[in-house]
Amino acid sequence: MNTWIRVIILNLFFAGLSVAALAQPDGMARIEGGTFMPFYSSTEDSITVDPFYLDKFAVTNAEFLEFVKANPEWRRSNVKSVFAEDGYLKHWAGDLDLGSDAEKIKNSPVTNVSWFAARAYAQWRGKRLPTLYEWEYVASASHDKPLASRDKEFVQKVLDWYSRPNPETLPRVGQGKPNVHGVYDMHGLIWEWVQDFNTVFISGESRGDQGELKQFYCAAGSSAASETDKENYAAFLRFAFRGSLEADYSVGNLGFRCAKDNQ
């Protein structure tokens, strides 16, 4: 009898734990979803983001090291060049070696990873990359407001970071204050890949995009590339950056974090 009660209690306990785990995957913040006006909007209307989970921190060098240990095809010397160009993980000393700065960089965000590699990592963790709108929605929050993209001080702070060159080694993740969603470092640390980065229709000739794009892109110029807020230079810089990328690029300040559906 006693044993049975104990078993039931234990079971209830574990059930409770797993419900909690389901509600809040490890290291992720629940994003309640909402409506906002992204910088480049494909429609006249605002965009609604459904609830989802987002990593509180960008993926670190140490975490990515675990991934390449478990997945040899993503090691530097094995990776197919179609999925990652030459600079892939170039700041590491070797396939499984963070180098002499290992202590310093293990908790810093991993960079020099291609979109394909970021995507493979997310899949390995049972996650995915956030969509552009999900990322922008979370990034438009300051530490006390969910939508701060019209907040001059907030925008200027973001802009200031974009204006500064990279530090020699990236600081570790999670040093600043989280935003209202409990997510860290959406600004001020690195650029981040999103799942659909290649939906940004900015070409090199940004000034003529409206007309010239029709040659490059079907249906563009009608509504595809209408900026909703020309003065939001911070977001403008982000979109221009995404526009310059291809999926196999490895860039020194470009990393990622993962998302997960709300299920």
Added chain:
Amino acid sequence: MNIRPLVIAILAMAIMFGACSGNDGEREQQSKKQMAAGDHTAHAQMKMASEEPTDESIYNVSSIWLNRYGQKVKLGSLRGKVQVVAMVYTHCEFACPRILADMKRIRDRLSEEELKATNFVIVSIDPERDIPERLRNFASENELSDTNWTLLNGGQGDILELAALLGVKYKKISETDFTHSNIITVLNKEGEVAHQRKKLDDDPTPIVKNIKVLTS
């Protein structure tokens, strides 16, 4: 400025490029990717028989697609022929009909021999509506033969991955429409990007010339 010297300059450059490509078919490849791919061409031909796709081959993806008959297809099954690929959607009323027409024009400029070594691929970016049945109807309406045309329906993530590999951008802009790159890509027999026509109004001559070189 006076337009005449400009025209002459463009002509002169065209002639120069023409002359170059006579010697070296790889020279006129334009995008960065293609340059990288070009280095691998000889390499690729050597490895033709082996199982493993080459490093630059898009056949490294493991995604599974449905053709117009609902049969499961891996991209690797396209290996061995030169592929001319476009990512479009069949309900498109803007550029896609034009892209298809251009692909047909390219086809018409190939010899019988070259056509045997070439296949045309249409990948839908609208998988919800472009189900195999729709693709089958679309193919018969447009007289896209079995022997030279492959139409593919795939999962959202797989489409996104292929678009990333081909440098194609696309985005759903309404319930019925997409905006997307007007790119036509030529893959060599190993599935490496060998040439791309990026703009609608670009002359099809370079792409035809490329296919001719790749099929020979």
Added chain:
Amino acid sequence: MNLIEILVKNIIIVIVCTLAVVGCLPKQDNFQPENAEIVGEQQAKLTLPPEVPPPIEREDATKLIVDLEVVEKEMRLADGVEYTMWTFGGSVPGKFIRVREGDMVEFHLKNHPDNKLPHNIDLHAVNGPGGGAESTFTAPGRETVFSFRALNPGLYVYHCATAPVGMHIANGMYGLILVEPWEGLPEVDKEYYVMQSEFYTEGGYGERGLQPFDMDKAIEEDADYVVFNGAVGSMMNKNAITAQKGDNVRLFVGNGGPNLTSSFHVIGEIFDKVHYEGGSRVQENVQTTSVPAGGAAMVEFITEVPGNYILVDHAIFRAFNKGALATLAVSGEEDENIYTGQQLDRVYQPEGGAIQELPQEKRAIPTASTTEERIEFGRETYMSVCQACHMADGSGIEGAFPPVAESDYLNEDPDRAISAVVHGLQGEITVNGETYNGVMPRQNLTNEEVANVITFILNNFGNEGGEVTPEQVERVRQQEASTS
């Protein structure tokens, strides 16, 4: 015709022919740059401002390879003011590019891996979409290449055209490219590269520290700084550009904007020739020429008279309040046939004359907390107030302005120097054995500033050191003006 006459005539013909050929390629009739045969290839030599690469002396058109690297870095905008510049080649304005009509230019744009942003380049010298912008959209750590034929001779601006374009330009991404005409430009003695632009900073003019870009001011076109070659004083004092008396000087003047048109003027010079808007047509005898944002001009003049010539934007508050000043220092013998210098200076006192004194302006003067700071702040005051007469090295000017370097007059009693600054000084004094009989006007400086500048002088120029405090200055200020 006798033999000597024939001989002389022939010699003259030979000389004339030689003159016609030397120094430039013969202009072919109907020269078509688009059809010029490309012979070989060459790496273009680029220069940092204010230098200009030497004229092109090749005999053929060539494939000219231009390597330009984009670097984002902190740079000096003014004394004590830093700004994160986005640069073409590590300088603002970017490196000067010199090509020639008919050349096929192979342009390599490299975006340094440590940079944060994608960049591209639009060269106004290019005939083609975006001026190259479309072909050079480059992510950090990548390189792009395109080629263009130099068809139109002239002086052209290049700049970054990546979205948001205004911000990329406002942060320093512009420079000049010269397309020499096939037959070359007429030979001159000196060539310099001068480019005007504005900066929009969060703090006002002179506010210390690293100043971020202010987007609102940029949209309002309310510039804090208007400068030549990327910083206040970039071509002043020891960095002044120089020439000899009688030199023919050519300035390649550009304007990066992003917003303002320059009223470019050199004080005390008349431009003998202006290729206005950088084109082929020449205007003569010009005082001030407009250089629009995204435009350029070539100006030429002969420096007839030695002295300092000040380059300004003659929209004059930009010059004296926002930094648009530069110096061309011309050395050589005076020539009274052209300019006499001052011939008379005497008191003119109309009835009711009163000495004008500007009200002491209210400005934030940093308060020095250490002697080191006092010396540092004092240096800035010295350079802006004292240096004109007492010279940058403190040596003064013999017979006119006494030295403050190794000065017995100063070291024996600093109060005398303080008094000279706060009350002015008139009459005979002896400094290091030399007698001076001039007038030093009283200076409109605060006690803090006087303390700083005297402390700076005491601790420099071989003087004996020491520190002067504002209280000490105040005490001297309260005393009667010394008229020893």
